[in-house]
Amino acid sequence: MELFECVGVIHVHSRYSDGGGSVKGIIKAARKAGLDFLILTDHDTLKPRRKWQGWHGDLLLIVDEEVSPWIGNHLLALGIKEAIEAKRALRAQPIIDEVKRQGGLALLAHPFGGKENFLPVRDRPWLDWEADGFDGMEIWSYMYDWVERINLLNLPYYYLHPEEAIEGPHPEALRKWDELGKERRVVGIAGLDAHGKRVPFLPFIQILPYEYLFKTLRNHLLLTEPLDRSSAERSIQLIYEAIGEGRCFVGYDLLADSSGFSFRCEMEGEEVVMGEEREFKGRATLIVSSPFPARIRLLRDGEEMCRRVGTELRWEATEPGVYRVELYLGEKPWVFSNPIYLRGRPEASP
Ligand SMILES: [Zn+2]
Ligand SMILES: [Zn+2]
Incomplete structure (x- = not known):
């Protein structure tokens, strides 16, 4: 199956909620950063959709909501x-159910928010792990990754060198993701949580400007058809399908453009792509390909199976499991694939 890669960012706030920038400015920044799509997710509102959703030159702007x-x-x-208005909701399940009732995708935002910190960024973790039926989760939240290391003393340094504060997905998020994947597909995405905030009384100082952020943590989607410049609606559908089916990977593209990365599996002559679930047939070849030499780690159910430095890794799987890949450039995390789920045959009941 031929797939078409497109690159974009998810989880951006504008002045329609608590972001510092206009939608117009966000579009400009996204186009400069060379994105194919951007998913704007203001808090508790879809208001910008009517005016802004659609193609703006080469950029497809999609307007959704962060409940x-x-x-x-x-x-x-x-x-x-x-x-969906759920400001006072104490439980997550009704919100997830409402998203699904409306035919949407439900993705947990910054599930392991981070500690209380001195910046006015509240810890807002996912509390309701009892709730089910969501489609995926942010395995890496840029803002919470950055903010976790900030204090009053190092703020000026990390303001100037945000990349020094970035360490990768929260280890708890990866652990939880691996655990959930054993039961069913849970899609992993990256969220920026971009706010483009300016410092009060010092408005020339913008913390993590949009244009900078749009070059950092991106979602690479593998579409079944190329984006259609003549139909925003069709293109948005293709993007939702790729996210919903986990046909995507996360790339920290500030280090190097991860476009062209691939992780697939060959099993009895059939090709399996990221996000797919298949019954394990006793033997399968997992194939990783990287656009640049990197340290490649292949994991099964969260445990490292093998690693090597290079642009390709092939590995014969002899056991079922949830297989995914991590790539590092030096010590820096670079690419996180969605898993290929090779399921064991259900135990025959006596
Ligand atoms: Zn949030
Ligand atoms: Zn947010």
């Missing part, structure tokens, strides 16, 4: 038709 209960359990609701 933001005040206690936590923030949820990116993609493709919903009406805004």
